[in-house]
Amino acid sequence: MNSRSDLRREMRDHRRALSDSQRARLSECAAACFGRHRLFRSARRVAGYLPNDGELDPTPLMGLAWSMGKRVYLPVLSHLRSDHLLFAPYAPGDALRENRFGIPEPVVSLRHMIDPKALDLVLTPLVAFDERGHRLGMGGGFYDRSFAFLRRRQHWLKPHLVGMAYGFQRVDGLPHQPWDVPLDGVVTETGFPPTRR
Numbered sequence: 001m002n003s004r005s006d007l008r009r010e011m012r013d014h015r016r017a018l019s020d021s022q023r024a025r026l027s028e029c030a031a032a033c034f035g036r037h038r039l040f041r042s043a044r045r046v047a048g049y050l051p052n053d054g055e056l057d058p059t060p061l062m063g064l065a066w067s068m069g070k071r072v073y074l075p076v077l078s079h080l081r082s083d084h085l086l087f088a089p090y091a092p093g094d095a096l097r098e099n100r101f102g103i104p105e106p107v108v109s110l111r112h113m114i115d116p117k118a119l120d121l122v123l124t125p126l127v128a129f130d131e132r133g134h135r136l137g138m139g140g141g142f143y144d145r146s147f148a149f150l151r152r153r154q155h156w157l158k159p160h161l162v163g164m165a166y167g168f169q170r171v172d173g174l175p176h177q178p179w180d181v182p183l184d185g186v187v188t189e190t191g192f193p194p195t196r197r
Contacts, residue, residue, distance in 0.1 A: 004136060004175060011127045011136075011169055015054030018166075023057060026166055029189035031060035037192055039160050039184070040065075043121035045114070047073045047087050047159070050096075050104050051125075053138075056164045056188075058123045066091065075142070076105045076113060085146040086113040101140075116146050119159035124183060126163045130174035131193075133182035135163055147181045160184045162192075 018026075034040050046065045048058040062072050073087035077099050088106040096104035116122070124143060128136040137143060147161060163186035170186070185192055 005139075007171065007174075008127050008136060008139065012053060014168060015127075015166065018054060023051075023054065026189040027051075027057035028060050030056060030164065030187045031058075031064060033189070033191050034162070034187040035061060035064045039121060039162065041068075043070060043160075045071050045073065045118060045120045045159075047075065047116075047119050047122040048090075049075060049123065049125050052103050055125045056166055058164050061123060062090075073114065073119065074106055076108075077142070083142065083145055085116065085142050086110075087116065087119060088113050116159065117149065122147070122159045122161050123187075124161050124163045126165050126169065126183075126186075128169050128171050128174060129163050129165055129183065129186050130171055132174075133163075133184065133186070134174040134176040134180060135183050136174055141179075144179055144181050148179070150181050151179075162187055 040046075040061070046062070048062040049055075051057040051059070065072050072090050074090040075085040076088045078084045078086045088108045089112060090106045095107040097107050099105050124135065126135045126137055135143075147159075150161065161181065161183045163183045165186050165188055167188040167190055170188075
């Protein structure tokens with residue numbers, strides 16, 4: 001198995017090598033697969049993300065969420081705790097500004113943001129994943145710190161963390177750390193297999 005940094009570099013290169021039309025087609029396929037699933041259909045507060053660095057695009061699913069009357073949120077780096085995420089309401093056309101990593105975030109006041117515990121479903125970006133729901137992110141640890149409460153799953157039944165990835169991002173036996181928060185499943189262009197924990 002490659003080191004986490006080697007694997008991260010390899011998968012990011014592979015993602016970026018896709019054409020815009022390939023990304024769009026694969027993202028639409030993923031949305032069609034997951035848009036019918038009960039986790040998506042029953043969720044009222046859905047967090048997505050704006051794709052960056054060749055990531056699978058969740059905006060088709062976000063569009064479906066809006067059409068179904070769901071509330072959609074995007075992650076925002078917390079000004080109170082710079083190593084955690086808060087979630088801001090988002091709709092098409094809302095004002096955005098880039099955070100310190102160059103990723104667009106909604107421009108809203110703190111009082112309109114919600115805590116991760118208030119979400120029903122979180123569409124999670126990733127670089128690689130395995131069949132047990134282990135996720136390799138970009139290396140900042142923001143999602144793991146923000147959703148650390150889910151490691152004590154007996155007390156928290158939501159939100160459900162669902163990774164968004166291309167099928168080629170799946171690897172066997174991803175190395176993981178005790179603080180990593182596993183996913184409930186990963187949506188790819190071919191379906192939504194739940195994880196085996």
